[in-house]
Each structure stands twice: as structure tokens, then as C-alpha cells.
Amino acid sequence: MFNIQSKLPIYDPEAVQPMRDELKFVGFEELLTPEKVEEVLSVKDDSTTLVVINSVCGCAAGSARPAATEAVQNDLIPDRITTVFAGQDRDAVDYFRSNYLAQYPPSSPSIALLKNGKVLHILPRHQIEGRTHEEIAAELKNVFSQFTSKKGPSISAEKYKELVHARACGSKIPLNEN
Numbered sequence: 001m002f003n004i005q006s007k008l009p010i011y012d013p014e015a016v017q018p019m020r021d022e023l024k025f026v027g028f029e030e031l032l033t034p035e036k037v038e039e040v041l042s043v044k045d046d047s048t049t050l051v052v053i054n055s056v057c058g059c060a061a062g063s064a065r066p067a068a069t070e071a072v073q074n075d076l077i078p079d080r081i082t083t084v085f086a087g088q089d090r091d092a093v094d095y096f097r098s099n100y101l102a103q104y105p106p107s108s109p110s111i112a113l114l115k116n117g118k119v120l121h122i123l124p125r126h127q128i129e130g131r132t133h134e135e136i137a138a139e140l141k142n143v144f145s146q147f148t149s150k151k152g153p154s155i156s157a158e159k160y161k162e163l164v165h166a167r168a169c170g171s172k173i174p175l176n177e178n
């Protein structure tokens with residue numbers, strides 16, 4: 001079905017694991033392959049899916065991931081919360097960008113809400129950089145109130161208090177040696 005070459009991760013997978021774990025902790029599902037991206041996003045059942053394009057950069061650590069994790073603690077959240085990791089899940093990210101975000105320039109991090117395979121709202125990097133995670137989370141919560149109906153939060157308040165944000169920046173992450 002897919003004719004995409006498998007690209008190795010740019011950064012050491014072990015070094016970026018805390019950045020993955022931060023989103024997984026609050027219930028984000030990783031879309032690791034083009035097939036998984038297609039399986040999840042091709043569904044046309046009027047459900048909503050949030051996709052965070054994760055990244056090793058400082059604005060992902062300081063704004064995008066904290067905003068996404070906070071936003072899904074809202075009273076209303078998307079039906080599905082997912083993530084792909086730029087520079088890591090390279091084939092999945094390329095597939096997502098070319099098949100679902102083709103009208104937008106590549107951007108990581110970025111956060112998109114989709115329904116029936118169509119973008120309802122997107123926050124590209126230039127709308128993340130320079131903003132606090134609270135500002136971005138507030139925007140996402142507002143978008144959720146317009147387009148979503150699933151009851152939140154994604155995890156209990158008690159569990160959310162245990163979340164440790166991965167604050168590393170890409171300049172300090174070792175490259176993949178493989």
C-alpha cells in the first residue's frame with residue numbers, strides 16, 4: 001500500500017524518549033508509521049483527532065508539549081489525541097504532512113485538530129514560538145469548545161500532577177549513531 005523508504009531517526013531514540021513519554025503520560029497515542037497515520041486519520045465518522053507534531057526544539061519543550069498536555073485536561077477534548085515525532089518518526093511525519101497538511105508549510109512543532117481527515121484548526125511553529133504554554137493551551141481549549149464533544153480530562157487531576165515535562169533542547173540531544 002505504501003511505497004515510502006524507511007528513514008532512520010535523526011536523534012538518539014533513547015535521548016528523546018522523555019519527550020515522547022510526556023505526551024504518552026496524558027494519553028497521546030503515537031502514530032509511528034504511515035500505515036498507522038492512515039488508519040487513524042482516514043476514518044470518516046465525524047470524530048475529532050488532535051495531532052501534535054512533536055520536536056526536540058526548545059519551543060516544543062517550553063510551549064507545545066506543556067500546552068497540549070494541559071489542553072487535554074479540559075472538560076471537552078478531542079475523541080482521539082495522537083502524536084508523530086519530527087526527526088524521529090520520519091516516514092509517519094512525511095506521510096501526515098503530504099496527505100493531511102499539504103496546504104501548510106512543514107512545521108515542527110505544530111498542533112492540528114482534524115475531523116474526517118480535514119484540518120479544523122492548526123497551530124504551526126510560528127504561532128507557538130514566543131507564546132507561553134498557558135496561552136497556547138487556552139487557544140486549544142477554545143478550539144475544543146467549538147469542535148469537540150468528548151468529556152475530558154484525558155487523565156485524573158491527581159495523575160496529571162505527577163507529569164514531569166521534558167525540558168531538553170535539540171542542541172543538547174545526541175544524534176542517532178545508527
